[in-house]
Amino acid sequence: MSWLGVDLGTQGVRVVAASDEGAVLASAARPLTSRRDGGEHEQDPEDWWTAFLAAAGEVTQQVDRVDGIAICGTSGTVLFLDDEARPCTPALMYDDARAAAYADRLIKDPVEGWTIAGAKPQPTWALAKALWLLENHDVPPGARLAHQVDLLTQRLVGEPVATDTSNALKSGVDLTTLAWPDLAKYALPEERLPNVVLPGTKLGTVAKKTAGIDAGTTVVAGLTDGCAAQVASGALGDGSWNFVLGTTLVLKGTTETPLRDPDGALYSHRAPDGSWWPGGASSAGAGVLARDFAQADLAALDQAAKAYEPAKAITYPLVSQGERFPFTRPEARAFTVGQPTNDAERYASVLQGVAYVERLCLDLVASLGAPIDGPVALTGGATKSAYWNQLQADVLGREVVVPEVADGAFGMAVLAASTAYGSLNAAAAAMVRVRDRLIPREGVSERFVSPYAALVRELAERGWIGERLQQFALAGLGDM
Known part of the structure; x- marks a missing residue:
């Protein structure tokens, strides 16, 4: 048997076919482009379908058959579709911040479904953007x-299908009842809302052969990209955590009960088995390398960066304006304290900066x-x-594991196989x-204690993190 996993990312669509034992049988990818303008970020939904058809078609040519398919996408990306799965609005991407005023309204009048998940709406959350689309488009x-x-999923099945709780979390779904609360008071009536099911639920079957996927193939309710990568990591036991490092950084873990973050940076998804997947999505990540080192030889810079452990410059590497996790500050911008002496040290400061963000994320959840x-x-x-x-093992001061296949598309193949x-x-x-x-190199972790502490203090001085998190993070450095 073989299982197809699809990852709709920011920069491209990736498709993986995996066996029952986890062997990758085939994979393919196609690029996507975005339109960014300040806090606005859109993609053409038709590009998702075109890229999927091309990548899936390439994969299915290399496998005998597909027994099931599951799809993940970026968390908080939203649009409106008609019954024929035709887009009726632009697709506002996960970090599009034009709906900030609507998020403020939701904070003042909270959605019931977010309370149990420990969620506090942010300007980029899907419900705020849905309200913006309704008021600004016909x-x-x-x-x-x-x-x-x-x-x-709707185009594959050939009719409207349910959405999953993972993607619907930021749209306001109640994760305890698996139903929508009353959103009509926000001008989003029930008839505009899809049915909701847990990830892994069978949505239907492929209506007609598409991209080499036979009619009758099972289509399974998916996940957000962060949750999909968590599945790929195997971090599904209580106390396990997974950092997804792509364009931006995502932390996901597993707990028996949802966590409550008074600042709203962290929230919990519901796992298929009823446990909870707390975490959050940062705006820091590897996208800084694609932006600032686009033409560079990154392998050579990796070698050169070894001379700067730690770098004298300390960087908070935001890909775009605004930070969402481990703290929420819409006004935040990337910054560097100190002056890198050359490109290698500047590169090193970015790699280390992302690892410092990871350390702060773990400090927050702890x-x-x-x-x-x-x-x-x-x-x-x-x-x-x-x-x-x-x-990352050195900065975190702990053992880390890297799965053989470390991407969301493989995680979706696992979900399909479930x-x-x-x-x-x-x-x-x-x-x-x-x-x-990977275990921390002897004597190396200690080198990063001082710059991490300096970054924590800098964030506190800027007012981006509070006293509670600052003190907890600094106190924990004695353990490294």
């Missing part, structure tokens, strides 16, 4: 709220009472850099393989 009466994955004694996995495109993987294994945990146990285990 949306036909029959069009429904949709997330990035919904366009593909300060909220979450166990962090389980394994920490690294997934995402940046795991291609062996040096960066090791650096229909045969009986549970997601069983599928992950059978399919997720560890590629590397």
